Amino acid sequence: MSDINKSDNGNFEPRIVAFFCNWCTYTAADLAGTARMTYAPNARVVRVMCSGRLDPQFILMALREGADGVLIGGCHPGDCHYQEGNYKTLRRFTLLKRLLLDMGIEDKRVRMEWIAASEGDRVQRVMNEMTEQLKKLGPLHLEPVSIDTIHKKVEESVAQAEGVKI
Amino acid sequence: MPVWRGWDKIKYQAQLDPAFAEEVTSIPGGEKLFDCIQCGTCSGLCPLSPYMDFTPRKIIAMIRAGFKGEVLSSHTCWLCASCYACTVECPKGVKITEIMYATKRLAIREGVSPKRFAIPVLAEEFFRDVESNGRNSEGRLIMKLYLKTNPFKALKQATLGLRLWSQGRLGIRSDSIKRKSELKTLLKSLEKERMVRSRRETAHAGEAK
């Protein structure tokens, strides 16, 4: 991982994984490009045909792989290219949001936005806004799961525990 | 003026202040200055534009072009009665009334508001009255105003004043609030802030030049 992205000093550049639906939000992002609207370069877009394809596992995977935030972009309610995919995303997202809060992932780290194909400016605004918010929140350092990488950490924690004497 | 003095009227770019527009756009409400398409809706609606030396539309154009001196010494902003007719109808969302307020404040800050022109005087008197008492008393205010600008007018207005007073509509006694110190602390705390900010602004403006 590059240090440009993950430093804890003031230059912290958050990394965002953005899942955009092909028909509305991805197109809107293309439109923002055609209109040369510059915005924060922190999101990497993963295209899916419909936001309905979004398995909550993808969101967790993105966080696990080092994303500081996840952005989900879909068509406005009622405008889904596949009729109702975005509603299903909404259903999952509603429940997932509660789970994420339980797990200590702040509200603003995982965001869902309805952005229509014509709303290039909204892509720009949301990207900038989210980057700003994540800069304020700071990096999301998920602890590595496997023992190989955390062996040292375990030792530290033991040492630390020894320090906690009453 | 002799015809051949026409060259005087040329405005040289060097005489303009390119930072002026930015100064105005940075105030809350001034953001949309550059959206103006010079349609004139503001001036057409403004009940006071006929009396202004430059119409509001023209002022916007002048701010954008950097006619700082002309704008700040113009009477236009002091004639604005803040009726907001321009602001609500502007097709581009320019908050003209707020820009007028901003030019008033800049003119006072730069000390270029028209001399012996009653309105800035009224504003300053009003400001002082409120600063010290928390309220203003219209009677005292008007009296002071006339004394400062046109004492003769004060005499002319005496009949009106007397009549108001006789009908219980003019208090000369100064009215004030109870917890003046609370108000003073409140306003003082903003002054510190303002001084820091204006220093920063001056420094910034220096850089720009």
Added chain:
Amino acid sequence: MNYLYFPGCSLKGTGRAYEDSILSVFKGLQLPLEELDDWNCCGATSYMAISEMKAFALSARNLALAEKQAHSRENFGLVTPCAACYLVLVKTQKYLQEFPDIGDKIKTALKSANLEYGGKVRVRHPLDVLANDFGTEKLASFVKKPLKGLKVACYYGCQIVRPYAEFDDQHNPTTMNRIMHALGARTIDWALKTRCCGGSLTGTIQEVGMRLSYILLREASRLGADVVATACPLCQFNLECYQKQMSREFEDAISIPVVYFSQLVGFAMGLPAKELGMQRLFVPFKFNPAAESVKGGIHVHS
């Protein structure tokens, strides 16, 4: 609904009759008004011209005091009859929300004076309260002396409808008309009901300010109005008190009573003239229902 009352400086001075009539009418309608304790100047027009931030601070102090005084009362409004005060209070609320920078600064300033504002105050104009909370139907039931035949020019002025007010249409406000209809009066349909009266210019550049007022009176009278009803102390002052001077300036002099809308409400409710500050008027308002006005007028609707 509970109401606090923010008079502002003018209602204690030139606008005394406004205060008289508002208090009497609200009392008569069993809507108790409780004056905001230790209120200060709202920071209106002139003040705004010197320091916007301080103007916001002044307003914010009033809002903070109101919130404190209304403590534990769920649903309350700060009734603000003066148009300038109304505008500044509402503007302050909007700016505190819209510009976090300003919001933070004011918050800190309030804190330094041990004050706090949580954004819960609803600033209300008495027109709004009467037409929307109380309702014109209910108001009609309080009318004892209907203003039948009276033709009123409802003059809203600028600052209660523009640019922040939400209780009425910015382009074509109707609350005062509806109130007048509830009183049994007729209203003229005129294009100038929200055009500026000249504001404080009448005091500073009188030639200009007075002309603006004159245009309004001339049009009201051309359309056959018997009386001009206002909702702002400055409008009333400008339109009424300079009529004599106008007669010296302009050929077609006009003499027409200019009252506060609340005075007409009180009048129709049968409240004593003195309690409505009628004696404070320069151009006396007289109305005899028997002598129905038949003056011409094109755009009249009932």
Added chain:
Amino acid sequence: MSKPKVGFYWCAACGGCEEAVVDLHEEILNVVAAVDILFWPVALDFKREDVEKLHERELAVSFINGAIRSSEQFEMVELLRKKSGLLIAFGSCSHLGGIPGLANLFNRESILANSYKEAFSVENPQGFYPQESIQVPEGKVTLPALWNTVKTLDQVIDVDYYLPGCPPPVELIKEALGAILAGKLPEKGAVLAPDKALCEVCPRKESKPEKPQLREFKRPHEIVIDTEKCLLAQGLLCLGSATRSGCGSACVNGNMPCTGCMGPTSRVLDYGAKALSAIASLVGSNDEKEIAAILSKIADPTGTFYRYSLPASLLHRAYKPEQGGK
């Protein structure tokens, strides 16, 4: 030829897995006949030093149940890994973290504080805390360190196979033992259970609606549960559709919804996320507020969907700043 040697070990777990071995009943005699149980602290008095004395890979197979939560457990499983040919995670806790894994919603400090100070039943006026080492006249005494988080077995050592379940069903244990003895094991890393979800074998599958729509969620104590009908269709949060089969449908047969102890199928990385996705997708509304209202009836989504698998989940634990996260 001597019989293969077998070890059993117990980490952070309730003991139910040990019971499961005993649940083999008379079959255990066959097991004993086929293997030598060399190490089984819960039943036989063996010491750590006995294990240390073994050659590398001397144990043919070790069954380890329980999650890993302390330095001692870690040392023991590391040791057993060295001494074992095959190492099998036995039961939900070692497989996915299990119920003890829910402790990952908190950190060590808050757990200790709760157990020794704050809990209603604690009487500890002097504020004694467990110490990891203490000087007594006889010398320095040490205790294992409690880790900040619960780990699954494969997060700390290499695991060859998994026997899922809370506890693993006897049938699966028998099959696994059979396969080991016969040397007919699948690819390394496999879960020794069928790879289809429980709905496949659900006795109530006939009554599952073809287009399920969930309008209301209920908890088992709130309704009289129909013994025949699909539990999900009754509004109960049955996770059978997301959970590996092989358990013999014990819960469903007992008129209780599946809670997911067998964990996900092989194609799912994060059990909770996938189960949540399936359940939430079926909410029968498109209105934002109504969706939230319906889903609000799921009292504790994290505890429900990650009941057995929080440490194995992609997020692995809660990251609340006050709990030492981030």
Added chain:
Amino acid sequence: MSTPENKTNGTPRIGVYVCHCGINIAAKVNVAECVEFARSLPYVTVAREYKFICSDPGQELIQQDIRDGKIDRVVVASCSPLMHEATFRKATLAGGQNPFFFQMANIREHVSWVTFDKEMATLKAKALIAGAVMRVARHKPLEKTRVPVNPDVLIVGGGIAGIHAALTIADSGKKVYLVEKEPTIGGHMAKFDKTFPTLDCAACILTPKMSAVRSHPNIILWSYSEVSQVDGYVGNFKVKVRRKPRYVDEELCVGCYECIEKCIFKKAKFEDEFNIGLSQRKPIYIPFPQATPLVALIDPETCTEFRTGKCKKTCVDACERKAIDFQQKEEIKEIDVGAIILATGFKIFDATRIPRYGYGKYPNVFTSLEIERLVNASGPTGGEVRLKDGGKPNSVGIIHCVGSRDINTNRYCSRLCCMASLKLAHLIKERTGAEVYNFYIDIRAAGKGYEEFYDKLLKEGVHFIRGRVAEVSDWTMTADEEGKLVIRAEDTLIGVVRRIPVDMVVLAVGLEPSADADNIRRMFNISCSYEGWFLERHPKLAPVSTFTDGISLAGACQGPKDIPDSVAQAGAAAAEALALIDKGFVELEPNTAFVQDEFCSGCCTCVALCPYSAISFSADNNRASVNGALCKGCGTCVAACPSGALQQNLFTDEQIFEEIRGVMNYV
């Protein structure tokens, strides 16, 4: 289809091609650095940069690498896949590899065009490239399926655009269904008198086309009808059309007016919609003399028989052909078509939304469309421009940009009002000799012959005042203003406020999306712009296509357009439909969902989620299965499948996981 077999064996060998796109990408993204980076990624065996990869030599580069056996999968980092994915898939195929062993990284629209900082742009480009590489390594060979195209075309909307498209397609021998919601075709153009800038008569050029539609053997004209349901997909749409009852049999009626003459209402007294309320009609009526079809209809709202059931029904007796049928019912027609053209037009801006212009308050304030009817020789006044009281105006003010270029109403320029205003100014001056004042912000006369028309008006003595009108009112300041409408505006060129008294005010109202545009777009599943105009696939390169294959746009439903532009676009839409039909088949994207039987537990979670009923459950084998022809590839079911048994081609869990890992792990 000649898709080659999967020619990969073992580890993928990926070629990465980073495009400069001239300077479009190269100016912001350090291409060389990206190539270097790509080389370091797993499976990458070739990494190259090129000026324009979409060019022939660029594509050849890829094909040659495949042919040389250096690579078996392709990543192109260039523009949006919506732009060139098809191009590069073809190139991959031409090189001899399965076209779906291809993935695109969008480093132009999503990176170089939107990023300020070069270093950050390069970093983001690298991340996207890594994502594409990791993903393509997991791609599987796929095949597109071919479906035949139904050769019939549906055109919705019978204005000039719909008419022109219908005739073009019908002339080529294809069958066209033309559906119009009004009782007659002709749209707005039928209401105009003259057209700018040539001033030729609208009726003279439109009516022949209307009759051509009526008599064309290949056109089925359903007026007074609306589309009520659309299903299916490109080449195979199933459409339901609701035919509203006219209460007059269309086959029998000959448009003789006898019934109308004999209606019990001797005088016309109901608002005439066609004349925008400027005249009256009877309950049984024909909208206007050239109406097509020329068939009477009854308005049940005003007809005595419908209101009371006690009418003498004089109309029935009057009709020799017995065409009147009070029992007529609404009819639903079901049709199959291969392509659809939407030409649903616009509506004019509601001028009452700007109260200060006095529309609806002062009787002599008109909209430009009302004036179109007044100057029309067959209009309510026979072409005479009259005030409401019948008088002739001596002065007329035309206000431009009403409901356009204004954040309080519509931000966009309505594009044709300038020219329409000039035309009306000319006609009013010609008919009345009045002084005509145009109040404008800018005169937009960008069209063939338009500027010349403006010149002509200037010479004719029409006044032009540059200033947006502040208000139209009846309060007066001087004697000559008495009884007039006073227009107040700043003359911005002179810098003073002017008050100009006039007898008549014309509001050049802007265009807005038609009232039912939102329903239509939902029904046809197309997008619309912020303002509600139907969204084209690409503003420059696909201006008549939509994001839904098989549906094209014509005329002002896509944005304000004048007649020549509408007709041109209608022609383009017709060509697009014809191209599709002539090809005869469509290839469907293979991104459908599929069930892995060996893992499906028959839980049925997926079945409820499919909006197209493409998933069915069979109790026999306790499995769900996906019908590939019905599946449109949204993947909603896949995301919900609790046991991971469902997957989506091109979007498998594994592919997406890898893409996430790719974009996160390498930079």
